[in-house]
Amino acid sequence: MRTLTAFLFAGAALAATAASAQGPVNARQLNQERRIDAGVRSGKLTHREAARLKDQQASIKRYEDQLRAAHGGHLTERDKRLVHARQDAANAAILKKKNNRVRGRNHLKIG
Numbered sequence: 001m002r003t004l005t006a007f008l009f010a011g012a013a014l015a016a017t018a019a020s021a022q023g024p025v026n027a028r029q030l031n032q033e034r035r036i037d038a039g040v041r042s043g044k045l046t047h048r049e050a051a052r053l054k055d056q057q058a059s060i061k062r063y064e065d066q067l068r069a070a071h072g073g074h075l076t077e078r079d080k081r082l083v084h085a086r087q088d089a090a091n092a093a094i095l096k097k098k099n100n101r102v103r104g105r106n107h108l109k110i111g
Contacts, residue, residue: 025064025075025083032057032087035094044098053094060086 036053039045045053060083067079075083 025080025087028084028087029057029061029064032090032094035098039094039098043103046102049097049102053090053097056090056093060090 033054036045036050036057040047040050063086064075064079064083067075067083071079
């Protein structure tokens, strides 16, 4: 039992270390996805808009994975700038879609 508990704690510590090692790129990706989900819940995004924005996030993630694979599992400073530039574009798209006149299922018009 003690061995199992120690193993679980070691696994949790390893997962936390891996997540922090990937740094701000993944944190930003998670933040963008949360903003999309919040937009759907508030009615500022339709399900179709959200799906397109999530597809954009998935594309950025695939691009990041390709860059990591090309550089031995790490992102160079140039790679980080490229990914952040795509995230900047995604951020603008989320903002634009959330503030257009098209509303989601509950038709809220929150200022």
